[in-house]
Amino acid sequence: MPKLGMGPVRRRQLVDATITSIHEFGLADATVTRIAKKAGVSPGIVHHYFADKDELLFESMRLMLKNLRSQAVARLTKAHTPHERISAIIDASFAPEQFSPKVTTAWLALYASAPQSKNLTRILTLYHHRLRSNLIYNLKQISPSANHVQLAEAISALIDGLYLRGALNPSLYKTTSPKTIVSDFVQSALTKGGQYV
Amino acid sequence: MPKLGMGPVRRRQLVDATITSIHEFGLADATVTRIAKKAGVSPGIVHHYFADKDELLFESMRLMLKNLRSQAVARLTKAHTPHERISAIIDASFAPEQFSPKVTTAWLALYASAPQSKNLTRILTLYHHRLRSNLIYNLKQISPSANHVQLAEAISALIDGLYLRGALNPSLYKTTSPKTIVSDFVQSALTKGGQYV
Amino acid sequence: MPKLGMGPVRRRQLVDATITSIHEFGLADATVTRIAKKAGVSPGIVHHYFADKDELLFESMRLMLKNLRSQAVARLTKAHTPHERISAIIDASFAPEQFSPKVTTAWLALYASAPQSKNLTRILTLYHHRLRSNLIYNLKQISPSANHVQLAEAISALIDGLYLRGALNPSLYKTTSPKTIVSDFVQSALTKGGQYV
Amino acid sequence: MPKLGMGPVRRRQLVDATITSIHEFGLADATVTRIAKKAGVSPGIVHHYFADKDELLFESMRLMLKNLRSQAVARLTKAHTPHERISAIIDASFAPEQFSPKVTTAWLALYASAPQSKNLTRILTLYHHRLRSNLIYNLKQISPSANHVQLAEAISALIDGLYLRGALNPSLYKTTSPKTIVSDFVQSALTKGGQYV
DNA sequence: AATGAATGAGCCTTCATTCAT
DNA sequence: TATGAATGAAGGCTCATTCAT
Incomplete structure (x- = not known):
């Protein structure tokens, strides 16, 4: 069994990191890689929990x-x-x-x-x-x-x-x-x- | 012989095109090429009148x-x-x-x-x-x-x-x-x- | 206790799913995840039965x-x-x-x-x-x-x-x-x- | 004035490089970057002459x-x-x-x-x-x-x-x-x- | 045996900027 | 002054593969 129930946790981490990154770098420079790094995860995982960047911003x-x-x-x-x-x-x-x-x-x-x-x-x-x-x-x-x-x-x-x-x-x-x-x-x-x- | 006084005219054209482009496409998609096209000029000329894109936006x-x-x-x-x-x-x-x-x-x-x-x-x-x-x-x-x-x-x-x-x-x-x-x-x-x- | 003899069954399932997936999506889009889903298993298990994707295609x-x-x-x-x-x-x-x-x-x-x-x-x-x-x-x-x-x-x-x-x-x-x-x-x-x- | 009439030349170069690359690396590994390098140009220019990779392959x-x-x-x-x-x-x-x-x-x-x-x-x-x-x-x-x-x-x-x-x-x-x-x-x-x- | 979360490399594509003409 | 060809550095996203459970 893999780590279960990571969905809500990760999603929240990423959304928080998004808000912080926008504040810190600006929307234009709040890249997925940068957001992921701030959340302490790899860039790839972002698209495991969000269809695309737009969805992450929307959330x-x-x-x-x-x-x-x-x-x-x-x-x-x-x-x-x-x-x-x-x-x-x-x-x-x-x-x-x-x-x-x-x-x-x-x-x-x-x-x-x-x-x-x-x-x-x-x-x-x-x-x-x-x-x-x-x-x-x-x-x-x-x-x-x-x-x-x-x-x-x-x-x-x-x-x-x-x-x-x-x-x-x-x-x-x-x-x-x-x-x-x-x-x-x-x-x-x-x-x-x-x-x- | 070069056209005289094109500077102010071109700058104004480009600034207008920038505002229109931001409205039309959004800031993220208001690319230099797109702005230039709307102003009826080539992308290259933009950097002749503005140091960089930031200056164009600033203006x-x-x-x-x-x-x-x-x-x-x-x-x-x-x-x-x-x-x-x-x-x-x-x-x-x-x-x-x-x-x-x-x-x-x-x-x-x-x-x-x-x-x-x-x-x-x-x-x-x-x-x-x-x-x-x-x-x-x-x-x-x-x-x-x-x-x-x-x-x-x-x-x-x-x-x-x-x-x-x-x-x-x-x-x-x-x-x-x-x-x-x-x-x-x-x-x-x-x-x-x-x-x- | 583990299910016995699942090896050949799973391998055959995956090979079948591979052929079907290639037909359905094309070789380029027949991803491991897609093949696994068609076989009704998780993506991770594929590498339990095949060294890598090449072996799966070869088989x-x-x-x-x-x-x-x-x-x-x-x-x-x-x-x-x-x-x-x-x-x-x-x-x-x-x-x-x-x-x-x-x-x-x-x-x-x-x-x-x-x-x-x-x-x-x-x-x-x-x-x-x-x-x-x-x-x-x-x-x-x-x-x-x-x-x-x-x-x-x-x-x-x-x-x-x-x-x-x-x-x-x-x-x-x-x-x-x-x-x-x-x-x-x-x-x-x-x-x-x-x-x- | 820029170099004029490069279109047909570049397009032909890129198409040739594509065919050669497919032969050399296979379709899956004939990446745009690899094709561009073989044609002796930068990856970016490919999309100046072809809408996308599919068009390049089609041509x-x-x-x-x-x-x-x-x-x-x-x-x-x-x-x-x-x-x-x-x-x-x-x-x-x-x-x-x-x-x-x-x-x-x-x-x-x-x-x-x-x-x-x-x-x-x-x-x-x-x-x-x-x-x-x-x-x-x-x-x-x-x-x-x-x-x-x-x-x-x-x-x-x-x-x-x-x-x-x-x-x-x-x-x-x-x-x-x-x-x-x-x-x-x-x-x-x-x-x-x-x-x- | 089995899951699916997680990684990280690499792909296609875009774009500000430069440069030869 | 002006063009548009060309560059090269990212960016978003995908995917084979690994790993903790």
């Missing part, structure tokens, strides 16, 4: 989105009011495991290559849809009269923009908390006099 | 940022109040020539590869600094007590986030105007009760 | 030649005249088990790779020698004056040529019987007036 | 068939009787430039891989058709009552078989002329008493 993006979602779900179970739930969603995006240079760089690189990949576009769109629904649902309960669609889009774009800029300049949000930026924005928007109320 | 990003800046400058000369100047800056980012699928895709692709390029990081950082100064300067005049740094960062991130999402989904902002999203955000922030006031 | 060719010979021997025991014995040899080559697309394709592929393999060349040459001796021996008894060497070579080449063409076009000999082609050729050659008489 | 087969046809055409223009034309066709196949170890080995290797290649199957079938038509046309004039279809097939198969065996054993036809083998067969077949008359 890496998928893991990042899944982690993001896990963070959100964990926080949402502890939230009891619409306001808390909005905060939970925002906080999840800036949890230290997600909003780290390693992850934001890889996230941005894969995001940027999505227009050329049906699969990447698909899961990103799916993630966007879920986030949007979630936001809209809670926003409605806070302020029935607001333009929920526009506000949800604004929150989402703001989060993405902070990721984008964080990827370029890892020290940018050492002083200013990105979480605060989003929270304050939501607060402003929903305050009397705010355009979204 | 492409630089042109996009320069165009963005030109748009802003043109609008700023017609603006007379701080509010108008803030609007001018925002409007510039969403001028049709800039906020088109062709440009946003290329912009995002190059942005995402910036962490691996000192030059790209440098001009992007420079652009960020300018935008930030400009925003802060005008915000101060509108509301002396606001957290100008944070607000400027929020506006910038929101704009970048809208670019990012526009690149993935070109039809996203057919209904909701991205310009309105940013304007409304600024309005909320500066309205009494907003966190930024 | 496959050897089996085909052995089957050809078995067919001939079976028919020769029932033949009583030189003419019958010549016919027996020819008929053996076109027995349905041999002259099937599966076998002719594999036979041709291995034949074509023989120039690069000492072992393949050796058994093919051995087979040729035996066939030739057998033909010459019987031809001598039919017509002492004929050019037996040339005639034997002609018959052999004609049979091989029919295999070759049958491999390319499996439906070629649906109407014209290849056996008849050879028989008629022999008849012509040995008839008064024929160049071989 | 190699095509050249061999074209040469075969050229030989036949040249001889046919000097032939004046049906008998002479049949001889011309046969002689063409055994012209020293064609019936050399180098060519027969490559011819056999590519022939054997034809079942996996639509293109190879197509040109081989086309060649077969032409040869067959040509033979049948002339056989009809010699002997109106013969079974022309079967005889043409027999002649074709005999020629192919001699190529096949010549590829395995280059010294086989040093003593016995393959041309004589075919000629004598035709003679026998068309002589009174022969089965084909």
